[in-house]
Structure formats: structure tokens, C-alpha cells
Amino acid sequence: MARMSAEERxxxxxxxxxxxxxxxxxxxxxxxxIAKRVGVSQPYLFRLFPGKKAIFLAxxxxxxxxxxxxxxxxxxxxxxxxxxxxxxxxxxxxxxxEPERLQMQLQxxxxxxxxxxxGDHEFGEMVRRGWMELWDTVHLPLGxxxxxxxxxxxxxxxxxxxxxxGFPPDHRVWNGLYDSARVQGASG
Numbered sequence: 282m283a284r285m286s287a288e289e290r291x292x293x294x295x296x297x298x299x300x301x302x303x304x305x306x307x308x309x310x311x312x313x314x315i316a317k318r319v320g321v322s323q324p325y326l327f328r329l330f331p332g333k334k335a336i337f338l339a340x341x342x343x344x345x346x347x348x349x350x351x352x353x354x355x356x357x358x359x360x361x362x363x364x365x366x367x368x369x370x371x372x373x374x375x376x377x378x379e380p381e382r383l384q385m386q387l388q389x390x391x392x393x394x395x396x397x398x399x400g401d402h403e404f405g406e407m408v409r410r411g412w413m414e415l416w417d418t419v420h421l422p423l424g425x426x427x428x429x430x431x432x433x434x435x436x437x438x439x440x441x442x443x444x445x446x447g448f449p450p451d452h453r454v455w456n457g458l459y460d461s462a463r464v465q466g467a468s469g
Contacts, residue, residue: 287328287329290319290321290325290329291329291330293319294315294319294321294326294329294330294336294339295336295339295340295343297315297318297319298310298315298336298337298339298340299340299343299344299381299382299385300318300381301314301315301318302337302340302341302385302388303381303382303384303385303388304381304384306388306391306392307333307337307388307391307392307395308395310333312326312327312332312333312336315336334403337392337404338403338404338407340385341385341388341389341392341404341407341408341411342407342411344382344385344386344389345386345389345408345411345412345414345415346411346414347382348372348375348382348386348415349411349414349415349418351368351371351372351375352368352371352372352415352418352419353418354371355367355368355370355371355372356368356418356419356422359422360422360424361422361423361424364419364422364423365422365423365429365433365459365461366459366460366461367461368419368422368433369433369436369437369459369461369462370461372437372440373440373461373462373463373464376440376441376444376464377444377464380444383441383444383445384445386441387441387445389404389408390408392404393405393408415434416430416434419433419434436458436459436462437462439458440458440462440464443455443464444464450463450464
């Protein structure tokens with residue numbers, strides 16, 4: 282079996298970190314558990330990343346980039362309502378099939394709040410940049426309409442909250458959402 286390059290190993294660390302941070306958050310995840318999941322020593326982990334914060338930032342950035350790319354690919358050449366429904370369906374499918382993606386996203390927002398309260402603005406700056414890239418990615422397919430973009434992203438955050446709280450797909454809380462925004466085809 283061929284040895285992994287440093288870049289491949291770095292990618293493995295980011296994937297492992299996303300899974301671990303999604304479950305236990307920034308403060309509840311040790312670098313030891315990430316290293317163990319990847320099958321490397323902690324000293325090797327710190328050759329790839331200068332510390333836990335850098336690992337978390339890489340995982341959070343990947344989470345945002347993956348979501349942005351998902352929207353971009355789902356929208357493709359579609360515009361308006363067709364793009365909206367394609368992006369919504371792709372996102373709800375993602376969080377239903379890979380709930381750790383939603384968990385990592387929520388852990389990212391929590392880490393921003395915690396870090397900002399402690400005077401560390403690096404998390405927030407990166408996440409806000411990533412959020413604006415998401416905004417821009419959905420804005421044009423939705424007709425560059427600020428109201429449509431805001432509504433789409435607001436629905437997304439509501440979907441995040443409902444899914445994170447574990448509302449089953451057939452619960453009435455999903456009834457006000459357009460069909461493509463209902464996790465696993467939730468209906469009344």
C-alpha cells in the first residue's frame with residue numbers, strides 16, 4: 282500500500298476533525314482523539330497543523346466550502362424558483378444523509394460566539410467570510426434579489442434548527458416550509 286502524502290494526511294485530519302468536532306464541539310474535542318481517528322501521533326498532527334485552533338478553523342472552513350459548493354452544483358444553470366428548489370433539496374438531502382455536516386455547521390457558529398466573547402475574532406472573521414461566499418453563491422441564481430436570498434437562507438437556518446432538534450419528517454413544524462426544504466420529504 283502506498284504511503285499518504287502530507288496533503289492527503291492533512292485531508293484525512295480535516296475529515297476526522299469535522300466528525301469529532303461535530304460530535305463534541307471545539308472545547309470537548311481533544312487533538313488526541315483526532316490523531317487517533319486518523320491513525321497518526323499527536324506530534325505528527327502538529328506538523329500538519331500548528332494547533333487545535335488551526336485544525337478547527339480548517340474543518341469549519343471545509344464545512345462552509347462544501348455547503349457553498351453544494352449550492353453551486355445544485356443550482357447549475359438554473360435560475361429563480363428552479364434554482365431555489367434544487368439548492369434546498371440538495372441541502373436537506375445532505376443533512377439527512379450526513380447529519381455530521383449540520384452538526385459541524387452548528388458547532389462552528391457556537392465556536393464563533395464563544396471565541397468572540399473571549400476577544401478572539403479569528404473564528405468569526407473566517408466564518409463571516411465563508412457565510413458571505415454562501416450568500417453570494419445563492420444570490421445570483423435567485424435573481425440577485427436580496428429578499429429572495431434572505432428568505433432562502435432564513436429557511437435554511439430554520440431547517441438547521443428543526444433538524445438539529447430532531448423533529449421527525451412528518452411533524453407539523455415542517456408544514457410551513459416549501460416541499461424542497463423539508464428534510465426527507467417531510468409532510469403534514
